[in-house]
Amino acid sequence: MIDVVDQPGPDGGAESLYPFLHAGRADLDSVLAEAQASTVDKIAEVVALRRTVCRRDARRLGDCARQLAERFAAGGRLFAFGNGGSSTDAQDLAGLFLNPGGMDAPPLPAFGLTNDIAVITALSNDVSFDVVFSRQIGAFGRPRDIAVGLSTSGNSANLLRAFDEASTRGLLTIGIAGYDGGKMAESKSIDYLFVVPSPSVHRVQEAQTTLYHALWELTVDALAAGADAAASR
Template identity: 40%
Template structure:
């Protein structure tokens, strides 16, 4: 029994590793990741901010990502402006009650977003209705959109300025890769802004 359980646990780890290897072996995905990293840096260099949203596990990712930017990642440095649109229960329930759940992020984008900001949209399916509505709000405010999604890309892929489609159809594997992507972006942003390589 314990042997079978151990094999099952190892299988999950092996599946995760396979997804990471597939991502790293895809030149287009790596180029897109680099472009997104530079877009984040440019957003901060202009004095703008990053807005982040997702549902469920992706909501936790949004909060985690914002926390690393506002607080710190690898080293002490000035805070970077990032807002997870998933955290204020009064705002979320007011909008959900008055306008419907599909508007919970869009209303916040319209309220807090500015031209030149960046919206990071996290959806494993790429079809979360409230994420898609938030992108419509971004277009009204001249805010660029980065999508983090799964293999199919869903509707999010076509609506994003840049999109990383993790090469998997498994929600847990996609979410695991999203977290690694977010950590990689945090490290890149921090290094490029506060400890740039000498020219």
């Protein structure tokens, strides 16, 4: 389900998303004004959504970040995964923790599980797409590691299987979902589940990006605090 602002028409085309582009008018100023209004509305919507998530989950994000920091300090690694646009977000998340840009933060071992296309296609073709993440977690996961899965619907079967595998192996499991959390909200294998409560896949993914950037920053801060505490002893 997609919200009214972003709801496509029966043909799934862009006309119902941006009717001002398909109205057959030659009034450029009017079209630009409507485009501006549409953009402002969408920005206001995602800003409000981000604030809602922050108010509701601030304490849990902090707790989760501290556990991430403890695991990284103990030699743990992070495995991120998702499908489609969430796959891109998972790769971005892994890149944040790896910190290839050399920003003022420690590089942390993080991997995107969709990066190896040979593994993904082999498992999909020879076994099932449902196991593309769980098989990799089973091969690489250790008790001090971390598994982070992203989904807009929360219903992806391959994520649910990956969380089950990770939980069995003692990994810290973190889910980032949209809508009402879907089946991920029912899973007993997810230690921390953060849900972006919107029926719009666009707004969900925009807010999820903010959420995992905040989680990274909080983790870096927790690591720094732990290092300072150790140095003062």
